[in-house]
Amino acid sequence: MFKAISRSKRIGILTVVLSMLMGVSCTVKDSTGIASSSGTSSSAATQASTSSEATTAASSSEPTPSPSPTPSPSPSPTDTPSPTPTPVPEYIEPIITGGAVWYDGYVDPRTVRAEIVSDPNNIAVLVNKYYAQPQSYVPELIYAKYSANQQLRPEAADAWEQLHDACMAEIGEDLYLISGYRSWETQTYSFNNAITRRGLDKTCCKNAYPGRSEHPLGLALDINIKSDPEIRDNFVYTKAGQWVLENGYKYGFIWRYPKDCGYITGYGVEGWHFRYVGIDVATEMHDNNIMTLEEYYGKPQVLPHNE
Numbered sequence: 001m002f003k004a005i006s007r008s009k010r011i012g013i014l015t016v017v018l019s020m021l022m023g024v025s026c027t028v029k030d031s032t033g034i035a036s037s038s039g040t041s042s043s044a045a046t047q048a049s050t051s052s053e054a055t056t057a058a059s060s061s062e063p064t065p066s067p068s069p070t071p072s073p074s075p076s077p078t079d080t081p082s083p084t085p086t087p088v089p090e091y092i093e094p095i096i097t098g099g100a101v102w103y104d105g106y107v108d109p110r111t112v113r114a115e116i117v118s119d120p121n122n123i124a125v126l127v128n129k130y131y132a133q134p135q136s137y138v139p140e141l142i143y144a145k146y147s148a149n150q151q152l153r154p155e156a157a158d159a160w161e162q163l164h165d166a167c168m169a170e171i172g173e174d175l176y177l178i179s180g181y182r183s184w185e186t187q188t189y190s191f192n193n194a195i196t197r198r199g200l201d202k203t204c205c206k207n208a209y210p211g212r213s214e215h216p217l218g219l220a221l222d223i224n225i226k227s228d229p230e231i232r233d234n235f236v237y238t239k240a241g242q243w244v245l246e247n248g249y250k251y252g253f254i255w256r257y258p259k260d261c262g263y264i265t266g267y268g269v270e271g272w273h274f275r276y277v278g279i280d281v282a283t284e285m286h287d288n289n290i291m292t293l294e295e296y297y298g299k300p301q302v303l304p305h306n307e
């Protein structure tokens, strides 16, 4: 259990803890590394140039012709660029006030403030305990093949079909979509039901709060194989799961809640939950060994004061 401490102290300590933990497992996308040019050589070049001009001027004995006046150019009318409005983030305030409450490293989503994402239609949008979809958002949906009558966004449904067919062709495993799109209302029921069924601590580890779940985006897929259409922790370690893990990026999928990355994603390992982010982002993450979407965007969750 974490004691209540001041926000500034908490953030300071959290940053340290986060820095320590970042080195342990998941890789953070490096945004630095551009070498700056030398100021010394630039300065030397300027001096050399100045010196050369001075010498040329001193050696000239010809009178300098007075320059004929150049007509001042009349200003051409230019379109005044309209300023790009800076979007002002909107937030969902915590419904339980008094500061974030953590259970074994997983925060109760009802105790944190979440920024409402401005681009829920972006297939690579980051939604988690700190970034919420607008409540009114409902994506375009179609029924997905190889599923329990589940819906997905068309892009995700198409990619899922390709993933399924490639897996079948390569290793003969019949992938099956157990759960795709879930409405805000369904997610609300699921979260509240989980608290009753498994307790708040485990719910905060495994169940997404309404608005903070990827399922209402129509881009999340809970999968297994058709002969075992149940959510299984170990799916990712099965033959089919290993194939998806190795090849999913080619079709735009990532394993969303990998093992040992809960301190970054805010959720414990989910061996069945994959996310469609598009081939470009999935491939970039794969090629750079970036394990989580939070790291891809440089937005790992804020860690608690571990005391």
Ligand SMILES: [Zn+2]
Pocket: 215, 220, 221, 222, 272, 273, 274
């Ligand atoms: Zn899921």
